[in-house]
Amino acid sequence: MDNNNRRSQGWFGKTGKDGLIYRSWFQKQGIPTHEMGGKPIIGICNTWSELTPCNSHFRDLAEFVKKGILEAGGFPVEFPVMSLGETVMKPTAMLFRNLASMDTEESIRANPLDGVVLLCGCDKTTPALVMGACSVNIPTIVVSGGPMLTGRYRGSQISTSDIWRFSEASRSGAMNQEDLYEAERGLCRSDGHCGVMGTASTMACMVESLGLTLPGNAAIPAPDSGRRILAHLSGMEIVKMVEKDLKPTDILTRKAFENAIMVNAAIGGSTNFVIHLLAIAGRIGVELTLEDFDRFSANIPLLANLQPSGKYFMEDFYYAGGLPPIIHQLKDHLNNDSITVTGLPIGDVNASFKNYNEEVIAPLDKPFNPTSGIVVLQGNLCETGAIIKPSAASPHLMKHRGKAVVFDDIDDYKHKIDDPDLDIDENSVMILKNVGPRGYPGMPEVGNMGLPPKVLAKGITDMVRISDGRMSGTGFGTVVLHATPEAAEGGNFAVVQTGDIIELDVLARKLNVLVSDEELNARKESWKKPAPITDRGYVGLYVRHVEQANFGADLDFLKGSSGSEVSKDSH
Missing domain, CATH: 3.40.50.2300 (Response regulator)
Known part of the structure; x- marks a missing residue:
């Protein structure tokens, strides 16, 4: 590109007062004029x-x-x-x-x-x-x-993915706090x-x-x-x-x-x-x-x-x-x-790069796992879509029918999950509402909910979990995420109740609650939109303008490009 056409010359290429201001303040940092012009x-x-x-x-x-x-x-x-x-x-x-x-x-x-x-x-x-x-x-x-x-713990390699394993081990009594202190010292090295x-x-x-x-x-x-x-x-x-x-x-x-x-x-x-x-x-x-x-x-x-x-x-x-x-x-x-x-x-x-370890990078004709990618689910529990990562899920749960156990928000989950009287078993489907972009707000990584201790005690390590939130990329499990519209927007996900039967079929790309449309519509008529957490500042702006997860959760007024031109020149 010709020097005179460079964007920076709209500042440093000017003569008179404007050029004097732009260049002299840069020279204050010890930058000579020719660095700004050529x-x-x-x-x-x-x-x-x-x-x-x-x-x-x-x-x-x-x-x-x-x-x-x-x-x-x-x-x-x-x-x-x-x-x-x-x-x-x-x-x-x-x-x-x-x-x-x-x-x-x-x-x-x-x-x-x-x-x-x-x-x-x-x-x-x-x-x-x-x-x-x-x-x-x-x-x-x-x-x-x-x-x-890579981290180290008691002679083994560990990573941030082990946080979730350590958490479940702690909640089941297999690890104590001293074990966790030792693990944290070698986790991020x-x-x-x-x-x-x-x-x-x-x-x-x-x-x-x-x-x-x-x-x-x-x-x-x-x-x-x-x-x-x-x-x-x-x-x-x-x-x-x-x-x-x-x-x-x-x-x-x-x-x-x-x-x-x-x-x-x-x-x-x-x-x-x-x-x-x-x-x-x-x-x-x-x-x-x-x-x-x-x-x-x-x-x-x-x-x-x-x-x-x-x-x-x-x-x-x-x-x-x-x-x-x-x-x-x-x-x-x-x-x-x-x-x-x-x-x-x-x-x-990328044509000349070679694979030096087929244990780590499998050849295309002998893949590590034939199942991969992101599966998009459709159904009446997620009218505009939800996603699941099959490679991180349990094969036996990819087609599953179970009773919903609903947590209305993250605080409700924390209050109930360790209760021994909670009516839940490994066949249940855990549902967490109001952790989407508007409902939380911000859509936190809480979708891979920890399992209840009464299930962990049986040696069970995975259950079907569904939310309108996200999960950490280091997480794993049969976890359905980004259910849209989120509960705070009042779709069917907002009115699913404990005891409803949930049917997940990943191969068929389906996620449904087995409740009639008439019943769901009746529930939605009595549903009330939750009040926003605040109207103030950036968080208030975010809640008013954030789009749903299936559109990327950007702010609606930021879509598209406004270009590199500066609208006004104050000098």
């Missing part, structure tokens, strides 16, 4: 925060991005945006994903940037930054923070996000399969020198992208989204992938529906033998070759002509 200005959008442990190494990682930008002839400027710490934020980080996306969007648009590098890792930071960047649509590349090293195919790793694979990263980005562990090298190379690549004017709209085509769905099936990615990919599609203007996730993953087997659907860890995935050999194995299914940040087709970019 080089592309590259923003490094950093979600570093000590409140986001997954991203706590990003100060260091940003320095390597800067080195790459400088080497390629660009000028780096680092800036912060709101960071979302999945493990510590209350009530749920998902409540603030859209707010972080707004911060990202406006920070990019309002400043003299020709291109941007997104530094993200923890679950919501990746979709939030990508959503915001898509709405501005200047050259963009993603650098993920990388997974942590390095920089990085969850070391399994949880949501953070799924998001890193998502952006790589969409073409928004250099190949190999997803799997390199955070402490590995390869992560710093990739950051350096990404810094070089974004300068090339600015020179070619290669923007998100060039990369994120309908074909790219189809690729991401197929790759997600092959890796056993998190169910949260659905809600985030839908939101990104809404920002870039690609028509994507809930049914697409079922349709494009239906014929893709599970290749990655990774927790929580399998045995191994992200560290093992990296040593086996990472995501590129999976993309290469899927070449007969993918849209190989979709371009990546390199400007080259994704099929060509």
